[in-house]
Each structure stands twice: as structure tokens, then as C-alpha cells.
Amino acid sequence: MxxxxxxxxxxxxxxxxxxxxxxxxxxxxxxxxxxxxxxxxxxxxxxxxxxxxxxxxxxxxxxxxxxxxxxxxxxxxxxxxxxxxxxxxxxxxxxxxxxxxxxxxxxxxxxxxxxxxxxxxxxxxxxxxxGCYATAGQLAIAPLRGQLDGDVHVFGVSGYSGAGTTPSRKNDPEALADNLMPYALSGHLHEQEMARHAGETVRFTPHVAAFFRGIVATTHLTLKTAMSADAVRALYEQAYAGEALIRVIADIPEVRDGARQPGAVVGGFAVGADGHRLVVVSALDNLLKxxxxxxxxxxxxxxxxxxxxxxxxxx
Ligand SMILES: NC(=O)C1=CN([C@@H]2O[C@H](COP(=O)(O)OP(=O)(O)OC[C@H]3O[C@@H](n4cnc5c(N)ncnc54)[C@H](OP(=O)(O)O)[C@@H]3O)[C@@H](O)[C@H]2O)C=CC1
Ligand SMILES: CC(=O)N[C@@H](CCC(=O)OP(=O)(O)O)C(=O)O
The missing domain is CATH 3.40.50.720 (NAD(P)-binding Rossmann-like Domain)
Structure with a gap:
């Protein structure tokens, strides 16, 4: 053809x-x-x-x-x-x-x-x-849909290419130098996008930093049933088995694990002493995955x- x-x-x-x-x-x-x-x-x-x-x-x-x-x-x-x-x-x-x-x-x-x-x-x-943050957040939430209690909190940090080429404070290297800029503290479109598609109530706080590309989303979730970190990780491995663009790791992903990479990395999987409080970290390139x-x-x-x-x- x-x-x-x-x-x-x-x-x-x-x-x-x-x-x-x-x-x-x-x-x-x-x-x-x-x-x-x-x-x-x-x-x-x-x-x-x-x-x-x-x-x-x-x-x-x-x-x-x-x-x-x-x-x-x-x-x-x-x-x-x-x-x-x-x-x-x-x-x-x-x-x-x-x-x-x-x-x-x-x-x-x-x-x-x-x-x-x-x-x-x-x-x-x-x-x-x-959206870029919405992809990172949903990759962290999706394997646990239906098994969560309460709101999901996503703390996102993006490189400034996320703000496009139209000049603004969010893509001004001078304003960003030695800085981390929180913005859209409630109601960001990606908060609504994650909530709509993942079917959970999401609280999302975006930040932009001085690096050009890459995103980290640190996602706080509450498990209805207590689980170990190993069991959580196994569940994510199963959810993304066979997916060439999603890598599940035990370590905590950092911006540089996702930047320039075509796919996303999901990891961290820290469970609080009560077995319910879970933190998952995802990293990807905002311009790619x-x-x-x-x-x-x-x-x-x-x-x-x-x-x-x-x-x-x-x-
Ligand atoms: N940057 C990112 O990390 C991500 C971006 N997106 C989305 O992708 C889209 C593009 O983002 P990004 O590449 O960063 O944007 P840029 O600001 O870098 O580029 C925008 C492009 O659109 C053109 N353009 C702007 N206004 C108009 C218009 N009114 N009519 C026709 N062309 C126009 C510009 O070129 P010219 O002016 O020369 O015509 C330029 O090519 C956005 O909707 C963004 O929200 C989604 C996920 C991640
Ligand atoms: C750092 C920065 O400004 N990031 C953009 C998100 C990038 C994006 O592409 O989002 P949409 O496709 O939904 O517009 C923002 O927060 O609006």
C-alpha cells in the first residue's frame, strides 16, 4: 500500500x-x-x-x-x-x-x-x-480505578516547553531561573480532564520549572483495602504488561527518566504504615508521550x- x-x-x-x-x-x-x-x-x-x-x-x-x-x-x-x-x-x-x-x-x-x-x-x-500532565496523572491512577477512597491529589512539575512558544512568565527562562512556579492552583483543565476520564475526584497542582522538557507527577491515592507496596507494584506491572511505552519500576522516577524518552515511567509505590496511603510517581516527556x-x-x-x-x- x-x-x-x-x-x-x-x-x-x-x-x-x-x-x-x-x-x-x-x-x-x-x-x-x-x-x-x-x-x-x-x-x-x-x-x-x-x-x-x-x-x-x-x-x-x-x-x-x-x-x-x-x-x-x-x-x-x-x-x-x-x-x-x-x-x-x-x-x-x-x-x-x-x-x-x-x-x-x-x-x-x-x-x-x-x-x-x-x-x-x-x-x-x-x-x-x-494533555501531558493528564497522561502522567492517569497512568498513575488507572490501575487502581474502583479501588480508591476519597480524592486523588496530583502534584505536577513540568519543563517550560509545556507552556508553548507564545511568550509568558511560564516559558521565560529569566523568570524561571533558580525558581519553581506554582500556577492554576485549582480548576486547571487537566484536573477536569483526569477526573472525567479516570472517574475519580482529582486535585491537581501544576508547577513549571527551569528545565525545558519532561514532567514528573507525584500522585497521592488512598486504597480502600490495605495493600503492600510489592502488591501495588505487581498490580501496575500487570496493568501495563506488554505496553512498550510504559515502564514500571520500583525506584522513584525523576524528570530525567522521562525527558526525551518516547514513553512513560511509573514507580515509587510508597505505602504508608496504615497500608492505605499510597504515593505513585510518573515521569514522561511532555512533548512525546x-x-x-x-x-x-x-x-x-x-x-x-x-x-x-x-x-x-x-x-
Ligand atoms: N507543549 C506541550 O508540552 C504540550 C502541548 N499540548 C498541546 O498541543 C498544542 C500545541 O502546543 P505547542 O506545540 O506547545 O504550541 P506552540 O505554541 O509551541 O505552537 C503553536 C503552533 O500553532 C501555530 N498557531 C498559533 N496560533 C495559531 C492560529 N490561531 N491559527 C493557526 N496556527 C496557529 C503556531 O505557528 P505560527 O504562528 O507560525 O502559525 C505554532 O506552530 C496546544 O494545544 C497544547 O496545549 C499538549 C500536550 C503537551
Ligand atoms: C507548563 C505549562 O504551562 N503547561 C501547560 C500544559 C501543557 C498542555 O499542553 O496542556 P493542554 O494541551 O491541555 O493545553 C498548562 O499548564 O497549561
Whole structure:
């Protein structure tokens, strides 16, 4: 079968850069457009040498995108910008949206294959890609769904690439130097996203730090039935058995265990003396399993292609 034709909107961004690499590394996908208003006219290979087909960046409107004959479009736009593209693109074209815009929409498939399965993704045409902290938190919660009491607390620390390229205090290296910045102390969208999909009440406190990429989520859970740390770890090993992108370890994962890695690491598994209070730590790269790698898993499943294997990012 010939390679499937894919377009990328938001190609200048942090996740766009990783997506260019990941698409360029596959023989069964052909990138047919890469949209950026700021970089329009420049060769894509100048920014992403993995793209070798001579493509230039273009500034494409929703109608321009809709007029291209492609099998799939990946939207890597800031929150709130996807709707005109979604409205214009044909129903039979796959859309994978990286923003938060459709993560609460019943008509879209929420694509986190290791937790919610692959069946609903095969042949799906509208896929909402999960958020980065929300992926880390849900990986820590999912194996214990139905076995928890009370609220789940997720303490998250992200690298500043999580804040995108639009200048703000959260991606200003000067404001972040020798600093840790808490923000959105209640009601962050990922708090609602975790609660909706994991089916637990979640309290989430995000922080951003001076490193560029990577996330650690330290998750506090209360077990209905007392368990040992070994038993908890065995349960997570079983839940993620056979999942190439999820590694379960006994040690406590750190940011550098997840940064640049295509998958996530889940570990720590500390149980309090009462046997009920549990802390689980997950680490991943916000741009990879938190965004672009997950989008590639979702895209390939939707197109009926092998999910493929992923190597650490050289970027
Ligand atoms: N960064 C991260 O860690 C993660 C990000 N996400 C989500 O992925 C999406 C992309 O994030 P990220 O790559 O960080 O974002 P960036 O800010 O780095 O990039 C945004 C991209 O969108 C383009 N763009 C911005 N506004 C518009 C618009 N109104 N119309 C068309 N194009 C526009 C920009 O290029 P140009 O201006 O040149 O057109 C740029 O290519 C966001 O929704 C984000 O929430 C999800 C998980 C993790
Ligand atoms: C450090 C930082 O600012 N991180 C972003 C999360 C990144 C993200 O991509 O979230 P969405 O896809 O849900 O927008 C934030 O807290 O909003």
C-alpha cells in the first residue's frame, strides 16, 4: 500500500517539531503539508532535516487545509484555535487534535491507548489527544480505578516547553531561573480532564520549572483495602504488561527518566504504615508521550497502520 498522506497544522511549535521528526521517520506516512504562518516559504528541512521531500512551510487557512487531499490532519495549535479547521475538514479525513478543545466532547475519541484501549481508535476519524500532565496523572491512577477512597491529589512539575512558544512568565527562562512556579492552583483543565476520564475526584497542582522538557507527577491515592507496596507494584506491572511505552519500576522516577524518552515511567509505590496511603510517581516527556508520540499512536491506529516503535528524541 502506498504511504498515507498526512498534513500538519501548527508545525512551528514545540510539539510540531517533534511531529515533523516522527512523521519523517516513517515510510508509511508522507507529509504533504506543514502549516506555519511565521515560517511560510521556508524549507521544512531547514528546521526538520528528517523531512526530505522538499516541502516548504505554508500559511494555510482552514479552507486551504480542507482543499488538500489527505488521509489525516494533525492539529498542533494552541487551545481554542482548532474549531475552524475541524469545521472545514471532510468527515472521512482523520483529525488528531493535540489541544484541549475536544477532550470533553463525546463525539470525539479520547486517545490514551494503554488505559482506554485501542478498539475505539481503530478507524476513528476525530481523536482528542490527551494533555501531558493528564497522561502522567492517569497512568498513575488507572490501575487502581474502583479501588480508591476519597480524592486523588496530583502534584505536577513540568519543563517550560509545556507552556508553548507564545511568550509568558511560564516559558521565560529569566523568570524561571533558580525558581519553581506554582500556577492554576485549582480548576486547571487537566484536573477536569483526569477526573472525567479516570472517574475519580482529582486535585491537581501544576508547577513549571527551569528545565525545558519532561514532567514528573507525584500522585497521592488512598486504597480502600490495605495493600503492600510489592502488591501495588505487581498490580501496575500487570496493568501495563506488554505496553512498550510504559515502564514500571520500583525506584522513584525523576524528570530525567522521562525527558526525551518516547514513553512513560511509573514507580515509587510508597505505602504508608496504615497500608492505605499510597504515593505513585510518573515521569514522561511532555512533548512525546505527553503529546507527539501519543498523537502518532492515535494516528496510526486510526489509519490501520502498525503503531510502530519510537526512539528517544535527539532534539
Ligand atoms: N507543549 C506541550 O508540552 C504540550 C502541548 N499540548 C498541546 O498541543 C498544542 C500545541 O502546543 P505547542 O506545540 O506547545 O504550541 P506552540 O505554541 O509551541 O505552537 C503553536 C503552533 O500553532 C501555530 N498557531 C498559533 N496560533 C495559531 C492560529 N490561531 N491559527 C493557526 N496556527 C496557529 C503556531 O505557528 P505560527 O504562528 O507560525 O502559525 C505554532 O506552530 C496546544 O494545544 C497544547 O496545549 C499538549 C500536550 C503537551
Ligand atoms: C507548563 C505549562 O504551562 N503547561 C501547560 C500544559 C501543557 C498542555 O499542553 O496542556 P493542554 O494541551 O491541555 O493545553 C498548562 O499548564 O497549561
Amino acid at each position: 502506498s504511504a498515507r498522506r498526512v498534513g500538519l497544522v501548527g508545525a512551528r511549535g514545540h510539539t510540531g517539531r517533534e511531529l515533523l521528526r516522527l512523521i519523517g521517520e516513517r515510510d508509511d506516512l508522507d507529509l504533504v503539508f506543514a502549516s506555519s504562518r511565521e515560517w511560510a516559504g521556508r524549507p521544512v528541512a531547514e528546521m526538520a532535516p528528517e523531512i526530505t521531500n522538499g516541502l516548504d512551510f505554508e500559511a494555510l487557512s482552514p479552507d486551504d487545509v480542507a482543499a488538500r487531499k489527505v488521509d489525516a490532519v494533525i492539529l498542533a495549535l494552541p487551545n481554542g484555535a482548532a474549531a475552524p479547521f475541524v469545521a472545514a475538514i471532510a468527515d472521512d479525513c482523520v483529525i488528531v487534535d493535540l489541544s484541549a478543545d475536544y477532550r470533553f466532547d463525546e463525539a470525539w475519541t479520547y486517545g490514551l491507548p494503554e488505559i482506554y484501549g485501542r478498539d475505539s481508535l481503530i478507524g476513528a476519524r476525530r481523536i482528542a489527544n490527551p 505527553g503529546a507527539a508520540v501519543q498523537a502518532m499512536q492515535n494516528l496510526t491506529l486510526a489509519l490501520g497502520l502498525p503503531e510502530g516503535s519510537y526512539r528517544p528524541s535527539p532534539l
